[in-house]
Amino acid sequence: MDDDAKLKLMQKRIIKSYAWQRDIIVPLSKEFDCTIEELEDLFFDLLDMDSLENLHGTFESAEDICLYQKLNADLRLCWFIGTLELIDPEEGRNLKMKLVNEIKSGKSYEDALKEGKLELFQLLKKEAEN
Numbered sequence: 001m002d003d004d005a006k007l008k009l010m011q012k013r014i015i016k017s018y019a020w021q022r023d024i025i026v027p028l029s030k031e032f033d034c035t036i037e038e039l040e041d042l043f044f045d046l047l048d049m050d051s052l053e054n055l056h057g058t059f060e061s062a063e064d065i066c067l068y069q070k071l072n073a074d075l076r077l078c079w080f081i082g083t084l085e086l087i088d089p090e091e092g093r094n095l096k097m098k099l100v101n102e103i104k105s106g107k108s109y110e111d112a113l114k115e116g117k118l119e120l121f122q123l124l125k126k127e128a129e130n
Helices: 003-015 016-031 036-048 049-074 077-083 089-103 109-129
Strands: none
Touching: 003 016, 003 036, 016 036, 016 049, 016 089, 036 049, 036 077, 036 109, 049 109, 077 089, 077 109, 089 109
16 A cells, blocks of 8 residues: 555545544535535545644634624624623623533523523623613
8 A cells, every 4th residue: 555545544534533424524515515525535635634633623613613703793792892892891701601601511502692692781781880
């Protein structure tokens, strides 16, 4: 077996892992409306071995960042913190992190968002009292 064949085999072992298939390959192939094999080949072409080995970890980190940003948008914190400057940035970060952790622990996004809106309203009321 030559070096290219060994590399391809190592890449396939990584990308065929259960976690990769469950979390990345199968969902993305459905979103992109392509076959699993097409997506795997695309990742083989785009990523080196180090990137392939670390991709699942970076995927999980990116999910947290995306969730954090989605909460930021859905709670309109850009407006309340950045534009109106009614909420302290640290309080906004704490609220978002609390909600992200609750969602990761199993709470539905909708329930966490509703809770976040209520907490945001309490933060605004607290600011009005000062």
